[in-house]
Amino acid sequence: MIPPNENPTVVLPRPADEAPPRRSRLRGVDLARALAVFGMFVAHIGPNMINPHSGGAAKVLADLSEGHSSILFATLAGVSLALLTGGSRPHEGVALRRDRIRIAVRAALLFVLGMALTQLGAPIMVILSFYGVYFLLALPLLRLRPGALLATAAVWALVAPQLSFVLRQPMDADSGGGALSFSDLTSLSGAGTGLLNLLLTGTYPVLTWMPFVLTGLALGRCDLRSTAVRVRLFAGGVGLAVLGYGSSWLALNVFGGLRSLEPILNAMRPLAAQYGVAPLDLLTMHGFGTVPTSNAALLLLASAHTGTTFEIVGSTGCALAVLALCLVVGDRVRALLAPLAAVGSMALTVYVVQAVALKIIEDNARESLVQLPWLPLTGLVVGSLVLCGLWRPFLGRGPLEWLLHRTSTRTADALGSRL
Template identity: 65%
Template sequence: MSVHQENSAPASSRGTPDPHAESSRKSRLIGVDLARGLAVLGMFIAHIGPLRFDPHAGGAAGVLATLGEGHASILFATLAGVSLALLTGGSVPHAGPDLRSDRVRIAVRAVLLFVLGMALTQLGTPMMVILSFYGLYFLLALPVLRLRPVALAVIAAAWAIASPLISFVVRMPLNTKIIGGTISFGDLTTLPEAGSAALRLVLTGAYPVLTWMPFVLAGLAIGRLDLRSTVVRTRMLGTGVGLAVLGYGGSWLALHVFGGLRALEPTLARLRPLAAKMGSSPLELVQESNFGVVPANNLANLLLSAPHSGTPFEIVGSAGCAIAVLALCLFVGQRLRGVLAPLAAVGALALTAYTLQGVAMKFVLTDAAVPHFGEHPWLPLTGFALVTLVCCWSWRELFGRGPLEWILHGASVGGSRVLVRSRS
């Protein structure tokens, strides 16, 4: 989400031209907004795509689901790291008082995002809200803001390999039956509920901090590079493709060549009757049954690379896809700036778009309405996407920063001024 307005400002100040703001908008990395806009639309596909209303839609619906499921949220997390880097100086990271101010701004935003995420979940919107997890990602990134790109990349790589193994080992004795989910204000009413919520945030939830921080760290490393350099963008694209091949290709080899399927046989055997009824394979059911982490009942589960499986293969492969998408968006951003302005506007207003999507889903996807969407499964996705593109583009042209982005920016800047000044 566009929780950081890197190098951005409104195009005007309520009718009074602001040359500094206009210059800032021109210097903004449009490619980052484009990538974030794609992530928003990917979230729409995951939440209200045609397969949700007609599981047998197939064709284009299946392709879109493959592109959106899991990848959109991981692209968001990676871009969160990029935005953290851009907010704190980009390729020349801030130091001294500026860095202290940046850390306070990020911490304030983290708290606000955490609360907003709980509020959306409390509303009962039919999606797994990522915002509370986002807040924790930002807080955990504060100590490493000054590290160089190579150091950040090494930490991200080591974390990507080690954290799924640690998660698996820690969850084994817990015998956790339910995985996935987020948190709401209702989870803070009792101490046991709060403990369960903390466990979801860190270990068993839809976007657990333990296995999702590599995306943020990788994004932070990328944001410390010169993203306006063609050489850097080319290397990013090559690295992204290489990681995607390594992750997904490595999982395929582990399963189909090195005996992973044999190790999964106890699980596959239990699923064969259900798979036969559904007209799919047992492996497909296994790949589709993850909600943030794999069950800690068979070590071979860590060989999967399915969306939301939280395995080393998925983390590496999905991070590679996110890096490649960002590189492509950076390449086309300036060349097709005018044509892609609506999509870039969605990226610039991503927090607002994501939040309003959640609110709208609550009131549009009612029990009475959902059966009708089965007859027109493309209608919700098409409607949400078109309305979002038009509204975000119009708002961006008229007012610049989005409403929730404006609140987040004002609160964090104000909090920074007060807290940093009080320490000076």
């Protein structure tokens, strides 16, 4: 064989097990992830959370972020899994085995970190343990083509909410919500409840949240640098949003859904009057991952954290449209949005720091902030932009991102060639 440096025109074949060369980071994905981070800030400690009577911009921000930010996060998690495993040129052989080990290690670390934040008592519904399970369930599906992934996500979205409703009926699990903590593992009953939260009754239950991850995985298998793909992504997102939320509106207002919900709405009228809202608005204000099993018509809702087919379809559409816009903007306004992209590239670190900060605020200063409802949100946003904007160009990965990368890569290096 002629040494390659003696004949620059000779192109040596790439071994089948060797990963394709890495391409530059997609700035738009980081921008979308940063918007998800800020949306979660709003949902956790926005002005509407500190002072529920806040109106105007505070109410608009709350409506935009509630539910949508966490779903955008989950969709982007699927995109990240695809990019980690080769993007539009998926890895095979030894490279894919190493990828699976890396993902499994990351899943384990996220799972433990999520339990730690829940144990700490952070005043948020911690999603990280759920992420760990999403990642593990995605491992067997990494080799599927985009069409197969989208078909799987579609069937899952159509079937899972109804299946969840049926499974939860004998469990007295109408309240929903919750995550897993270390305390849950001290007894069999606690462990069982924690597992049930992860899979079925929690705020981000695996049964109804996997379609977001699968959709993101399918998107990451496409060429997201292509203008045509971005146009289809935006158009598809708008179409899904109209289909999901529009179908819910028709089912409730035209095809009799509200009539079926009248017993529940009538019971809520006195409390709704106290808050100055319509009974239906009160019913949909505080979802915790699932709808109650008291009335099947609740499956027609599409509001945040209801876990219905309509919410899954509509919110997925919103996530796709946001990602498409961020991909376009990320290519055109790179320097100006660099701090925002830095926040997205360090989302895990920012998320954990936010959770700890909110715990401190909750324990020491929440009541004193009623007169300054915008202060915590503004502080978190500005602080994140400044710190991440300075950290990223000089120090690279965020601390927790570095830990995940180093631990998972070293484990994959040690075990990949042996399996």
